[in-house]
Amino acid sequence: MLEGDRLLAKLDQLRGFSRSELVRSCGYATRSEDGREHLHFSDFYEAILEAKGVHLPGQPGRGRASRSSQGRQLSFNTHVHFNGNLMVGRAYTEKLQLKPGDQFRIHLHEGGIRLTPLEPCPHQADSRVD
Template sequence: MLQGDRLLARLHQLQGLSRSELVRACGYATQSDDGREHLHFTDFYEAVLEAKGVHLPGQGGRWRASRSAQGRHLSFNTHVHFNGNLMVGRAYTEKLQLKPGDQFRIHLHDGEIRLTPLEPADAGGDGATP
């Protein structure tokens, strides 16, 4: 499924096609086990809106319709585990192309937790430069 700038560029190339053809050409079609095609118009339209910078409240954003390697829908929901930890699953880290060892700064603001990737030079811990 195309997303972001790649989706917008492809739509520009495909001007004049029907809506169904656009959905298919941008990768928002699947086939069921019995061979029937399913066009995912809602997921396509949400991806177009997201690519154009329109973020609808209450929506999971551009990855809502994505599937992880295990076939589950990403929901952007989690819970606090018995030990107080929050889990961010592999499907999310793969979507963001994160690798083991990547480091983040944690920001708490207005009841939200935000993670900002650290550059390798920032990841030293004490802020001192070599």
Template sequence: MALTGPDLLAKVKELGDGSKSDLVRAAGYVSIKKDGSERLNFTAFYEALLEAKGVSLGDGGGNGKGKGGRRLSYVATVQGNGNLLVGKAYTAMLDLRPGDEFEIKLGRKQIRLVPVGGADEEE
């Protein structure tokens, strides 16, 4: 059973120095694929963590606002120099810190960021 609410927050605090994969596993956000291998459900974990911290990603019920109280658009635009910027409001929602690393996975017309050492949820 996956942890939620205060139980999830306590587990995160308890294992704060561990790897993200270990934390997701310990919190119960893991499933077994058809081939018997393990799938770490990072998205469900982060959504539950945000919910436990009082941030809802539902239909306008949560904070969902960036700097200055503007509502987040959940859209990123490629800039003139070719950069694609993910703003601070989004990284803060996932409690990302300077130095957190992500593997860039390119698909057909998509870019997926997967935490280094984590499992890609859609293989």
């Protein structure tokens, strides 16, 4: 299922397609054991809203983004750099009280990334980032 900027870019490419074709092309379709196709319109529309920055109340992991001490939102868009690195941002490391040299194991978890400290650091309260 496409999400975020990838979803919006795909929708731009598919202008003029029917709603069903859009849902299917963006990966919001499944097949049951008997071969019937199920189109997940609600999930598709919610993903579009999320990609455009609209957060629906009552949805897990959604709602108001927390802010750093400078008043900046801790939720932001990033991209994979030419060398394959992904920037996290100082606002997150400050919020989690991370210091240079802190080490983590990277886990893929429910379509996201989770960082788990290799050794608990005394200056860290909770270092999980979902």
